[in-house]
Amino acid sequence: MNAPATPDAASTGPEAAAPxxxxxxxxxxxxxxxxxxxxxxxxVDLVVPxxxxxxxxxxxxxxxxxxxxxxxxxxxxxxxxALIEGFDIGERPLEAKARIGVVPETGALYENLTPREYLxxxxxxxxxxxxEAETKASTFLELFGIADSAGRTMRSFSRGMKQKxxxxxxxxxxxxxxxxxxPLSGLDANTALVLKELLRELASQGKTVFYCSHVLEVVEKxxxxxxxxxxxxxxxxxxxxxxxxxxxxxxxEGVFSxxxxxxxxxxxxxxxxxxxxxxxxx
Amino acid sequence: xxGHKGEAADREHVTGAGxxxxxENAVDWRQLRALLTAGIKLDVRTSRAGVGRGKVPPFxxxxxxxxxxGLLLAVGLRPQGDLFVYSLFxxxxxxxxxxxAVIMEYVTIVAHPDDFQILAHRPVSSRTYFWAKLGxxxxxxxxxxxxxxxxxxxFGGFFLEAGARFSVFHVLGGLxxxxxxxxxxxxxxxxxxxxxxxxxxxxxxxxVHSGATLVLVMAYFLLPRMIExxxxxxxxxxxxxxxxxxxxxxxxxxxxxxxxASPQGTALFLMAAISSVAVVAAAMNTxxxxxxxxxxxxxxxxxEEDVSADGKxxxxxxxxxxxxxxxxGAERAGYVLMDAxxxxxxxxxxxxxxxxxxxxxxxxxxLIRGDLHSPFVASPDGGPVALQEIMGLYCIFVSLFxxxxxxxxxEWKASWIFxxxxxxxxSAVLQGARRLVVWRYLVxxxxxxxxxxxxxxxxxxxxxxxxxxxxLCLAAFAILTLAAPHMPMSQEIExxxxxxxxxxxxxxxxxxxxxxxxxxxxMQEFPRAVGPILAGLWLSAWGAERGVRALLRRRLAREEYAx
Numbered sequence: 001m002n003a004p005a006t007p008d009a010a011s012t013g014p015e016a017a018a019p020x021x022x023x024x025x026x027x028x029x030x031x032x033x034x035x036x037x038x039x040x041x042x043x044v045d046l047v048v049p050x051x052x053x054x055x056x057x058x059x060x061x062x063x064x065x066x067x068x069x070x071x072x073x074x075x076x077x078x079x080x081x082a083l084i085e086g087f088d089i090g091e092r093p094l095e096a097k098a099r100i101g102v103v104p105e106t107g108a109l110y111e112n113l114t115p116r117e118y119l120x121x122x123x124x125x126x127x128x129x130x131x132e133a134e135t136k137a138s139t140f141l142e143l144f145g146i147a148d149s150a151g152r153t154m155r156s157f158s159r160g161m162k163q164k165x166x167x168x169x170x171x172x173x174x175x176x177x178x179x180x181x182x183p184l185s186g187l188d189a190n191t192a193l194v195l196k197e198l199l200r201e202l203a204s205q206g207k208t209v210f211y212c213s214h215v216l217e218v219v220e221k222x223x224x225x226x227x228x229x230x231x232x233x234x235x236x237x238x239x240x241x242x243x244x245x246x247x248x249x250x251x252x253e254g255v256f257s258x259x260x261x262x263x264x265x266x267x268x269x270x271x272x273x274x275x276x277x278x279x280x281x282x
Numbered sequence: 283x284x285g286h287k288g289e290a291a292d293r294e295h296v297t298g299a300g301x302x303x304x305x306e307n308a309v310d311w312r313q314l315r316a317l318l319t320a321g322i323k324l325d326v327r328t329s330r331a332g333v334g335r336g337k338v339p340p341f342x343x344x345x346x347x348x349x350x351x352g353l354l355l356a357v358g359l360r361p362q363g364d365l366f367v368y369s370l371f372x373x374x375x376x377x378x379x380x381x382x383a384v385i386m387e388y389v390t391i392v393a394h395p396d397d398f399q400i401l402a403h404r405p406v407s408s409r410t411y412f413w414a415k416l417g418x419x420x421x422x423x424x425x426x427x428x429x430x431x432x433x434x435x436x437f438g439g440f441f442l443e444a445g446a447r448f449s450v451f452h453v454l455g456g457l458x459x460x461x462x463x464x465x466x467x468x469x470x471x472x473x474x475x476x477x478x479x480x481x482x483x484x485x486x487x488x489x490v491h492s493g494a495t496l497v498l499v500m501a502y503f504l505l506p507r508m509i510e511x512x513x514x515x516x517x518x519x520x521x522x523x524x525x526x527x528x529x530x531x532x533x534x535x536x537x538x539x540x541x542x543a544s545p546q547g548t549a550l551f552l553m554a555a556i557s558s559v560a561v562v563a564a565a566m567n568t569x570x571x572x573x574x575x576x577x578x579x580x581x582x583x584x585x586e587e588d589v590s591a592d593g594k595x596x597x598x599x600x601x602x603x604x605x606x607x608x609x610x611g612a613e614r615a616g617y618v619l620m621d622a623x624x625x626x627x628x629x630x631x632x633x634x635x636x637x638x639x640x641x642x643x644x645x646x647x648x649l650i651r652g653d654l655h656s657p658f659v660a661s662p663d664g665g666p667v668a669l670q671e672i673m674g675l676y677c678i679f680v681s682l683f684x685x686x687x688x689x690x691x692x693e694w695k696a697s698w699i700f701x702x703x704x705x706x707x708x709s710a711v712l713q714g715a716r717r718l719v720v721w722r723y724l725v726x727x728x729x730x731x732x733x734x735x736x737x738x739x740x741x742x743x744x745x746x747x748x749x750x751x752x753x754l755c756l757a758a759f760a761i762l763t764l765a766a767p768h769m770p771m772s773q774e775i776e777x778x779x780x781x782x783x784x785x786x787x788x789x790x791x792x793x794x795x796x797x798x799x800x801x802x803x804x805m806q807e808f809p810r811a812v813g814p815i816l817a818g819l820w821l822s823a824w825g826a827e828r829g830v831r832a833l834l835r836r837r838l839a840r841e842e843y844a845x
Contacts, residue, residue, distance in 0.1 A: 074701040074843035098704040106845065108695035110619065112626045121619055124611035125703035125711075169699075217483075236686060 023086035025050045025177050025208035026071065030080035033066050033232075040066040042232035043080065048225075050176075051200060053209040055223030057216070059260045063232040064212045065105050068179050071210070072102050085176055098126065101175035103166050103183045105212070111155040115141055115165045118154070119172060126173040133172065140168035144191065159186030167195065178202070181212045196222050220252040230260050310410045317414035322421055348379065348429035356434035365448065368438055369536040373456050374432035374529035380460040383426055384467045385636065412567070423464050424457065431456030444540065444545065449461045451539040455554075459532040462558040465565035524550060531557065604721025608714060612705050616714025616770050620688070620724065623771065630687055637683035638727060641676035644669055645731075649738055656743025657750065657802045658809060671798045677731065677824070678794065681759035684719045689768040690775045694844060699773035701843045706771065708841065709834040715770035720756065728752045749816050750801060753823035760823070760830040767837040773844055 026048035033041040041063040048054045058064050069075040071082045073089045073096065084091045084096035109118055116137060123133025141147045144164040154162055163186045170178060178199075184192045199209050199222055213219050219226060219238055228236040228243075236243055236259055240252055249255045255267060355375055356368075439449030524546070534550025599820035601621060608614050623630050648654045648669035655670060674762050689712075700711055728748050735744035766773065805812050 069843065072702045074698055074845075076842055094702075094704040094706055097702055100702065102698070104698050104700045106695050106698070108693065108845070110622075110693055110696045112693070113619070113622050113761060117618065117622055121615050122699065122703075124615040124618075125699065125705065127611045178436075 024048060025052070026054075026083055026210060027083040028067070028080065029076055029083075031067065031070055031082055032079045033063075033070055033075060034078045037094070037233050041070065041077075044232070044234055045231070046227060046234065046237075048208055048210065050208055051203050051206045051212055052225055053116040053203050053223045055219040055228065056212045057219060057226060057256060058229035059215075062229040062260075064229055065181055066232075067229070068102075068104075068181050068210070068212060072100055072179050073097055088119065098173075099176040101170035101173065101178045103163075103170045103178075103180045105185075106158065106179035107162055107166060109154060109159070109166060109169075109186065110164060111162075112153050114151050114153055115146065116150045116258045117166070118165060119169055122169045122172055128173055136172055137168065140171065141165075144168065161186055162192070163187055164191065175207070179210045179212075182214070183211070184213070184215060184218060190210060192218075216252045216256055226252070228256065228259055237261055278279070287458070309413055310407060311409050314413055314417075317410070321414060321418040323514055345425050348426060349433050351379075352376070352430040353433040353437060355438040365438070365442065365444055365540070365542070366533050366537050368434075368442065369455070369533035371540055372431060372434040372438075372528055373459050373532045373536070376427055376456045377459050377463045377529055377532075379430055380423055380426055381463045381467055384464045396582040416562075419464055422828060423460050427457045427460035427583040429645065430460075448536065448540040451536050455532045455536040455539070458554070458558050459529065462528075462561050465562040468565035468748070525553065525812035528554075528557070536656060601718075604717050605720070606718065608712050608717060610707070611701075612707065612710035613714035613717065616711035616716075617718045618714075619711075619772060620715035620718040623691070624718070624722065627691075629692065634683045634687045634723075637680040640679060641673050641731070644673040644676055645734055648673060654735065654738035656739040657747050657805050658743055658812075660806060670747075671795050671802070674747070674754075674798050675730070675794050677751050678755045679756050680724065680727065681755050682762055684723065685759055685762035686766065688715055688719065688763070689766045690770065690773045694772050694774050697769050698843050698845060700772065701841075702771045707835055708838040709831065711771050711832065712763070712768075712834060714840065716759070719759070724752075724755060724759070728755070746805070746812060746816070750798075750819060753816075753819040757823040757826040760826040764830055764833060767834055768844075769838065769841060772841075 026046070028044045028046040031041055031044040031046075032039070044063075044067060050235055056064055056067065066075065066233060070077045071084070071089060073093050076090065081091075085099045087096040087099070088097040110121075113121065116134075119137035119140070120130075122135060123130065123137070128136075138147065138150070141150050141164075143280045146161055146164055149157070149161065154165060157165070163183070167183060170180070180199075187195065195219065199211075202224075203209060203224075211219065211223055223240075225237070225239050226243060236246065236255070238246065243252065243255045244250065247255045247258045249258055352372065352375070353373055388766075435449040435452035435456070438444050438452060439446055442448075524534065531550045534547050535554040538544075538547035538551040603844035605614070605617060608617055624634075651669065653669040700708065705711065728751070731751075732744050732748045735747060739746075739747075801815060804815060
């Protein structure tokens with residue numbers, strides 16, 4: 001493993017020290033988070049090798065976003081550790097964070113900034129050379145087709161335009177590991193296609209992608225491996241074919257439903273329908 | 283079949299089709315109850331935002347502070363022994379504090395930004411909406427009014443031997459006065475919206491906030507001093523002027539209802555009753571979802587910027603001056619982020635700009651009254667406290683507004699970026715934002731103050747006064763940052779916080795003003811000590827900054843994302 005970089009120096013940046021280590025890109029060991037006694041993530045153990053696109057699925061409230069928040073240093077685990085490129089996010093946060101790019105589920109960004117200003121802010125935070133950051137930002141905005149709006153504040157932006165800025169911000173510092181939480185949210189079909197291909201391309205270059213989503217078709221097409229979380233615990237882990245064999249379902253949707261549904265789907269649909277219309281179905 | 287009839291009625295209710303006959307003037311009591319309940323829950327929860335379990339909510343702390351203020355005022359007025367003067371001062375103080383609180387929290391109480399988005403597409407009549415808003419306003423104002431007037435009412439009833447009847451009517455009079463004041467603030471905004479074009483109003487809304495504060499403060503300081511100075515006014519607290527001073531109407535009402543009848547008391551009671559009904563009715567009729575949309579829209583919209591030919595915003599010299607003093611990228615990030623928000627975010631501006639209205643109002647009042655004097659000479663009226671000391675206090679108070687505004691934002695969720703970025707010293711981002719406040723606002727403000735003071739005293743005196751107050755302001759800014767040690771704009775906006783700050787500040791004044799007096803007395807007695815005194819103050823400011831920086835570094839290293 002490389003000697004750890006100094007905290008404030010630009011050497012924490014991935015460009016400065018592409019890790020020579022053979023450590024897996026992401027390692028969770030007994031990762032646990034409790035909120036006021038409620039266990040959101042319960043001892044997750046996971047190893048994601050370099051160059052892999054790992055889909056992280058689960059029903060609402062399963063603990064996906066909490067896992068991402070712990071892995072990216074936004075929350076401290078109650079117990080357990082998360083290692084990014086061999087660096088413990090709790091013990092060596094700067095080295096770990098310098099190597100990750102994040103697109104959060106909330107899509108939160110400073111809407112009173114222009115995209116250019118926001119990316120400049122991000123460039124400062126990652127200690128990028130200002131000129132390099134500006135050039136890269138312009139290129140990203142151009143490629144995403146929002147260069148014309150680069151000088152406007154993002155308050156008036158559509159969800160998709162904001163998402164493009166968030167993705168640009170996540171890629172700006174050339175991270176080794178990407179944590180993407182519903183990255184296609186609001187994106188038009190063409191941009192979504194570009195992003196899916198881009199992820200494949202980045203993975204082929206050794207980048208690792210941790211991909212959280214509810215859009216199972218996309219996960220099925222993009223991810224090399226799928227991990228399913230339920231009530232804070234991993235209940236399935238494998239590639240699409242392995243999961244299908246495990247459950248004898250014909251699609252990832254079927255696998256997901258079989259593993260995580262708490263009731264019979266047709267029954268739930270019927271009960272909903274009756275409740276909405278106030279009448280008994282046939 | 284009954285079932286069919288009920289289903290049809292339900293369907294009508296849900297779709298709103300059945301409301302065509304009821305029209306916009308009907309109040310849907312079920313909706314009203316739901317809106318009131320939701321509003322109260324939101325009020326309570328917003329005021330508890332960021333407060334841990336078992337801790338006292340900020341709004342409760344504000345109320346306790348108001349109660350202490352009310353009691354201190356009542357104790358101070360006891361020697362007067364005159365019920366009318368007693369009520370006049372206590373009720374005018376309650377009206378003043380209520381007006382400030384409503385101005386500070388206007389957008390969240392009267393015209394909530396989310397109302398239009400959430401309710402506009404639902405079948406809610408304007409009448410139902412503004413009754414719900416009236417309920418919310420009462421829910422917010424009543425505790426403030428009670429906290430301010432109840433101690434004074436009890437104290438007055440007991441120590442002035444005015445009886446229980448006086449106490450009851452003092453509380454009621456104060457409550458009605460405070461509600462009417464809130465309604466008057468609503469009308470003020472409506473009038474401003476009507477007087478100028480919508481576009482123009484969008485650019486002056488922040489200044490309306492500051493202007494309202496300025497007028498209020500001036501009225502608050504001028505009225506009592508006029509009474510105090512003019513023996514005629516003091517003796518005739520029942521002269522013609524009482525008909526143009528709203529607090530006097532309510533004071534007269536309290537006296538009238540307490541059983542002290544006089545033609546003037548009757549007239550004041552009628553004026554209070556008629557004006558209260560009129561102002562509340564008028565204000566409530568202006569509140570509608572459309573009004574809410576317009577207010578929230580203009581508060582949410584970005585400020586038009588002064589841009590150069592290449593489309594970049596024009597930066598003021600002080601911005602660049604501050605920028606070159608920054609060391610790391612994280613500091614620059616905090617600096618430019620805060621700069622962008624201070625330039626564009628109307629709500630942020632509306633929260634901090636009134637801070638400048640306070641000292642400028644006292645300056646104007648002191649200038650009119652000839653109360654400004656060089657720190658090297660005694661105050662003109664020979665008394666220990668002149669308006670100048672109060673102005674100095676308000677200048678220090680400016681830092682309190684900024685310290686609070688630094689960490690709270692509607693876009694607090696975007697602060698995740700600071701937690702995932704590799705920051706060796708997370709406090710550097712906050713430090714950058716704080717530098718922006720110092721260089722872009724505090725330093726220019728004190729330069730302006732120096733220029734203004736030069737109109738009323740020698741240049742050396744003005745410079746000494748500014749050099750004495752500025753380090754205290756900087757030290758206060760550093761120390762107050764510790765009250766909410768978070769990343770910039772990383773916390774949800776906490777309802778009632780500014781009201782609490784105002785109350786806190788008023789109490790703080792009790793301790794700070796004597797310090798300012800002692801410093802000036804020392805300068806008057808020992809002119810040679812001016813240099814060491816100023817050096818000591820600047821050294822203290824520097825020490826406070828260093829100490830706070832070290833504490834912030836440790837505190838923010840452990841900070842978790844609030845989302």
